[in-house]
Amino acid sequence: MALTQAEVLIGIKEIVEEVAGIPADTIEMDKNFTDDLDVDSLSMVEVVVAAEERFGVKIPDDQVSELATVGDAVNFIVKVSA
Amino acid sequence: MIRVNKGTDSRILSVGGYQPERIVPNSEIIERIDSTDEWIRQRTGIEERRFAAPDESVLDMAEAACRQALERANISMEDIDTVIVATITYPYQAPSAATAVIARLGNPKAAAFDINAACAGFCYGVGMASDFIRSGTSKHVLVVGVEKLSDFTDPDDRATAFIFADGAGAVVIGPSNHPAIGPTVWGSDADSRDAIVMEPSWNEMRQSDSFNRWPNISQQGQTVFRWAVFSMSKAGLKAIEAAGITPSDLAAFIPHQANVRIIESMAREIGIPDTVAIAQDIRTSGNTSAASVPLAMSALLKDRPELHGGLALLIGYGAGLVYAGQVVELPPNPSSLKKK
Numbered sequence: 001m002a003l004t005q006a007e008v009l010i011g012i013k014e015i016v017e018e019v020a021g022i023p024a025d026t027i028e029m030d031k032n033f034t035d036d037l038d039v040d041s042l043s044m045v046e047v048v049v050a051a052e053e054r055f056g057v058k059i060p061d062d063q064v065s066e067l068a069t070v071g072d073a074v075n076f077i078v079k080v081s082a
Numbered sequence: 083m084i085r086v087n088k089g090t091d092s093r094i095l096s097v098g099g100y101q102p103e104r105i106v107p108n109s110e111i112i113e114r115i116d117s118t119d120e121w122i123r124q125r126t127g128i129e130e131r132r133f134a135a136p137d138e139s140v141l142d143m144a145e146a147a148c149r150q151a152l153e154r155a156n157i158s159m160e161d162i163d164t165v166i167v168a169t170i171t172y173p174y175q176a177p178s179a180a181t182a183v184i185a186r187l188g189n190p191k192a193a194a195f196d197i198n199a200a201c202a203g204f205c206y207g208v209g210m211a212s213d214f215i216r217s218g219t220s221k222h223v224l225v226v227g228v229e230k231l232s233d234f235t236d237p238d239d240r241a242t243a244f245i246f247a248d249g250a251g252a253v254v255i256g257p258s259n260h261p262a263i264g265p266t267v268w269g270s271d272a273d274s275r276d277a278i279v280m281e282p283s284w285n286e287m288r289q290s291d292s293f294n295r296w297p298n299i300s301q302q303g304q305t306v307f308r309w310a311v312f313s314m315s316k317a318g319l320k321a322i323e324a325a326g327i328t329p330s331d332l333a334a335f336i337p338h339q340a341n342v343r344i345i346e347s348m349a350r351e352i353g354i355p356d357t358v359a360i361a362q363d364i365r366t367s368g369n370t371s372a373a374s375v376p377l378a379m380s381a382l383l384k385d386r387p388e389l390h391g392g393l394a395l396l397i398g399y400g401a402g403l404v405y406a407g408q409v410v411e412l413p414p415n416p417s418s419l420k421k422k
Binding site: 040041042044045046049050064065 | 124125302303304306307308311312341343348
């Protein structure tokens with residue numbers, strides 16, 4: 001069943017808070033992982049793996065570098081869950 | 083019907099380590115890669131590493147580590163019947179580094195060979211040595227991990243220049259009156275064999291008009307990080323289960339020293355309790371590939387002598403991608419052996 005943007009965003013907020021210690025209420029769709037949230041490339045891998053487990057999707061390594069913002073990640077997960 | 087050997091249980095009798103004298107701080111690396119000390123520490127945990135002298139060879143380092151291991155085990159080289167050297171930086175395809183090591187150590191008749199399992203090489207060697215003893219093929223085995231990675235690192239590569247280092251570690255594995263090396267859990271993920279590579283190949287070098295540098299190691303950092311943390315923690319758990327123990331039975335966790343972030347994430351994924359000592363030798367030794375597990379074991383036992391004889395989870399993983407891990411009883415305190 002396709003996931004909605006809203007439910008994926010809630011999940012991503014929780015994951016980023018857990019992995020990188022960033023308060024969930026500061027995480028928005030337009031935030032850049034590296035520049036705004038200080039999530040580096042290795043933490044990004046942990047975010048991606050946690051998201052894969054939580055949403056039951058596959059996010060290939062070569063796709064990870066394309067996910068610049070929270071919105072990119074949310075929209076990718078929504079798309080592949082459809 | 084033919085006759086077959088019957089062996090005994092096996093254990094690590096001692097560990098020895100050798101590090102080159104020259105300490106190379108991050109400040110010496112960053113100039114050529116436009117980086118900072120803080121960035122390297124945050125991404126890898128590495129504060130400094132050791133580089134061998136230009137005329138200091140893989141064999142020099144291996145010999146020094148072996149001599150320390152033999153002394154600590156209170157065993158003569160004549161009693162060593164098998165020597166296994168794990169390395170990817172010995173600059174000869176043949177004869178092996180292991181044959182040079184036995185000649186230098188004064189027992190040129192021992193069985194000797196090298197294994198190529200990159201950063202997993204030492205743990206491959208421990209598993210093989212233990213099984214040689216259990217099957218009766220060998221009685222005392224020297225397992226050596228040694229690398230001179232500074233020769234194979236591109237100082238201008240922003241992804242790897244700060245990671246790799248030099249050193250050697252060795253263990254003597256011999257008979258035991260109880261099981262002290264658990265089953266080896268090993269395997270590969272060869273579909274990702276391009277994730278860590280040493281290039282160019284000899285063919286490419288021969289075809290090149292200008293051969294002006296050694297091959298260098300390059301790696302896909304995120305791919306390796308994901309595999310190391312999430313696949314290797316599963317392998318570590320399997321090794322713990324195969325030994326019939328739980329993480330809380332461990333005294334120490336001594337994984338390959340690739341990156342502090344990997345070590346910490348693996349420990350979390352495996353569920354290593356806070357009471358277990360976690361080797362973080364990488365902070366001052368860098369990533370010494372096949373040498374990292376025995377070097378980290380030697381450093382940990384020096385800092386924490388009370389861990390001698392405790393259980394440790396070892397796990398090596400690297401180019402291939404290949405991995406091997408096992409639960410071992412750490413060697414007894416050398417001072418207790420000498421009193422006997």
